Amino acid sequence: MPLIIDGKEIAKKVKLEVANKASQLSVKLGRAPCLAVVLVGDDPASHSYVKNKERAAKEVGIATKQTNLPANVTAEVLEKTLTELNNNLEIDAILLQLPLPKHLKSDYFLELISPSKDADGLHSFNQGELLKGNKSVVRPCTPSGVIRLIDEALEILEPNHSLTNRDISYAGKTAVVVGRSVLVGKPVALQLLERDATVFMAHSKTPNLSAVCQTADILVAACGQPNLINAEFVNPNCIVIDVGTTRVFHESEKRYVLAGDVDFESTKELVRAITPVPGGVGPMTVAMLLSNTVKLAEVKLQS
Numbered sequence: 001m002p003l004i005i006d007g008k009e010i011a012k013k014v015k016l017e018v019a020n021k022a023s024q025l026s027v028k029l030g031r032a033p034c035l036a037v038v039l040v041g042d043d044p045a046s047h048s049y050v051k052n053k054e055r056a057a058k059e060v061g062i063a064t065k066q067t068n069l070p071a072n073v074t075a076e077v078l079e080k081t082l083t084e085l086n087n088n089l090e091i092d093a094i095l096l097q098l099p100l101p102k103h104l105k106s107d108y109f110l111e112l113i114s115p116s117k118d119a120d121g122l123h124s125f126n127q128g129e130l131l132k133g134n135k136s137v138v139r140p141c142t143p144s145g146v147i148r149l150i151d152e153a154l155e156i157l158e159p160n161h162s163l164t165n166r167d168i169s170y171a172g173k174t175a176v177v178v179g180r181s182v183l184v185g186k187p188v189a190l191q192l193l194e195r196d197a198t199v200f201m202a203h204s205k206t207p208n209l210s211a212v213c214q215t216a217d218i219l220v221a222a223c224g225q226p227n228l229i230n231a232e233f234v235n236p237n238c239i240v241i242d243v244g245t246t247r248v249f250h251e252s253e254k255r256y257v258l259a260g261d262v263d264f265e266s267t268k269e270l271v272r273a274i275t276p277v278p279g280g281v282g283p284m285t286v287a288m289l290l291s292n293t294v295k296l297a298e299v300k301l302q303s
């Protein structure tokens, strides 16, 4: 029987760890660790994501401070907002909810967040430190969630691995990452490499993708192409992590559903372990955001 990797359960475990750290930090700081959330515009999906993140923060003892700005806000006002949050000693981490309205370039504003308050781990300083293998800085949330899912799956499948410091080795394993974005594919590949996997990166120009994927002991699909990865792409020894989330219209159900990059039904019996969509990587992204928030607060206390 293949292992269905339960992202909701593993996210609960991460949140419990975060709650313990947040409670210790609250004593040391004299206040709860605080995540500032900046939301620009009226996009309903963004509002719903922010609401979820704030609810999850509250559950683990992290305070939130939300700043809502109108869709037509000027670059100057957004800059000023981020600068004030950077300078506010009561704020430990800052999240700028993406996407921004078209007149605001997200890359520019992500760089304005202080690397020491970069809850999403997307500042180029932190991405650069990841490239160098520095584990003391925060890392992008979704990729860290992917790695934690693989760690947890291996803990079940190969219990001789030691998870005492969460640095288990993937030596001897071939990993294939489909997708090379800065948000997901590249940081996932770097962290797989850091854990000693032999890593191949595939993208839209990769010929014979199914043959490349078939070689994988660990296959991470992050290409945003619903159901691209099917039975022809996997082997019985493969751990499959599906990052993809695309809203597609389900004809028979007459409603939109979330589709992963992996055709779960046709592959699940043919692999060693697999994540579902939803309920796999998605819950981990929020959990790792909370984990980054307490990490930033801890680092601030130590400095």
Ligand code: NAP
Pocket: 142, 178, 179, 180, 181, 182, 183, 184, 185, 202, 203, 204, 205, 206, 209, 222, 223, 224, 225, 228, 243, 244, 245, 246, 281, 282, 285
């Ligand atoms: P992205 O920036 O659009 O990058 C997609 C990557 O996939 C690109 O590198 C692209 O190759 C590659 N690709 C596209 N079509 C392909 C094909 N047919 N074969 C092989 N590679 C292909 O997307 P992203 O931000 O990385 O996100 C990827 C997926 O993950 C999306 O569905 C997104 O919604 C989802 N996501 C989920 C979470 C979560 O929390 N669950 C978080 C973030 C993202 P090129 O570089 O050659 O164009």
